[in-house]
Amino acid sequence: MTIPSLNSPQWAPRKGKQDLFFSSLDLLVADPQRRDPLYTTVGCSNSAWLDYIHSLPTNLRSEASALRRMGQCVELIEEKGRCYYCWFHQSICVCAMIRALAGVGGTGGSPPSLQFTILMHPREFSRASNTGKILGLLFGAEVLVPWLPNTEKRLRELQNLWGAELCVMYPQAVAFEVSPLGAEEGEKGCCPIRRFSHVILIDATWNEASKLNRMISPDIPRVAISPEFMSRYTSLFAPLRDRSRESGVSTAEAAALLLRQPACVEAVMQSMRIMVDALCLEKCVRPLPYGVLSEDYIRFAHVAKLERQDIARGRLDKKSAN
Numbered sequence: 264m265t266i267p268s269l270n271s272p273q274w275a276p277r278k279g280k281q282d283l284f285f286s287s288l289d290l291l292v293a294d295p296q297r298r299d300p301l302y303t304t305v306g307c308s309n310s311a312w313l314d315y316i317h318s319l320p321t322n323l324r325s326e327a328s329a330l331r332r333m334g335q336c337v338e339l340i341e342e343k344g345r346c347y348y349c350w351f352h353q354s355i356c357v358c359a360m361i362r363a364l365a366g367v368g369g370t371g372g373s374p375p376s377l378q379f380t381i382l383m384h385p386r387e388f389s390r391a392s393n394t395g396k397i398l399g400l401l402f403g404a405e406v407l408v409p410w411l412p413n414t415e416k417r418l419r420e421l422q423n424l425w426g427a428e429l430c431v432m433y434p435q436a437v438a439f440e441v442s443p444l445g446a447e448e449g450e451k452g453c454c455p456i457r458r459f460s461h462v463i464l465i466d467a468t469w470n471e472a473s474k475l476n477r478m479i480s481p482d483i484p485r486v487a488i489s490p491e492f493m494s495r496y497t498s499l500f501a502p503l504r505d506r507s508r509e510s511g512v513s514t515a516e517a518a519a520l521l522l523r524q525p526a527c528v529e530a531v532m533q534s535m536r537i538m539v540d541a542l543c544l545e546k547c548v549r550p551l552p553y554g555v556l557s558e559d560y561i562r563f564a565h566v567a568k569l570e571r572q573d574i575a576r577g578r579l580d581k582k583s584a585n
């Protein structure tokens with residue numbers, strides 16, 4: 264199969280957003296390779312893709328699949344008119360609301376006790392219900408996608424930079440259980456999180472998490488929140504539980520449980536409420552479970568949705584007329 268030539272990208276990186284969250288997403292979206300028609304659904308049919316992937320040596324297939332998945336994510340974001348950063352439709356973008364919580368007064372003006380890097384499975388990328396991005400919007404957490412060319416290098420850099428202060432949060436961890444905020448530090452078998460400054464969070468479903476965990480050096484300690492604590496914890500995702508594939512504690516909530524400043528924890532939890540309400544609004548679930556969205560936002564979202572439905576209906580009418 265011949266590789267089609269590059270389309271000229273209509274996308275240009277936004278200026279003035281300097282933190283690692285924005286720059287890492289800009290990079291993931293902008294990489295010309297992800298814009299190659301080979302890696303999109305429009306440019307390359309599934310059967311042509313299968314031919315191509317089988318023509319590759321086995322060791323290159325994971326990278327190619329991740330590139331294709333990323334290409335399709337970018338395609339979806341642009342086709343559906345979604346925000347590049349929160350992955351909601353632009354009319355109900357939650358970025359500004361969450362960013363507002365990050366300022367003085369929101370997180371108490373103090374930086375979080377821990378910094379985060381998110382290792383995000385390509386399947387999580389561009390999902391409106393993904394919670395890892397909350398840590399990016401609030402605390403500037405960098406997003407890395409496994410199997411992409413630079414990810415391994417970046418993980419090694421983090422290890423060199425943070426040394427013994429770096430850990431990986433992994434639910435099936437056997438190494439340490441950490442005591443979350445509110446629990447007694449130093450409980451039997453618990454390792455106080457104070458010894459770490461930077462946490463790599465695995466942002467993937469339960470089944471995918473173990474694969475991602477194997478990509479990270481075994482020398483970096485793994486931490487998990489004690490199962491007893493988790494069994495008493497109710498996720499803010501609970502109202503969506505029957506309607507989505509979310510289960511257990513979300514990435515953002517797990518991270519919040521490691522933070523020491525109550526204001527930072529509350530900023531994460533409030534962002535979760537905003538996100539869950541916005542998801543319910545999209546799915547027309549009433550009443551909204553947390554009631555944190557303004558009337559203006561709800562009204563605007565409603566009008567935008569009707570417009571989108573009208574446009575879609577117009578397209579359908581045109582199709583049936585032809």
Ligand SMILES: [Zn+2]
Nearest residue numbers: 346349356358
């Ligand atoms: Zn947004």
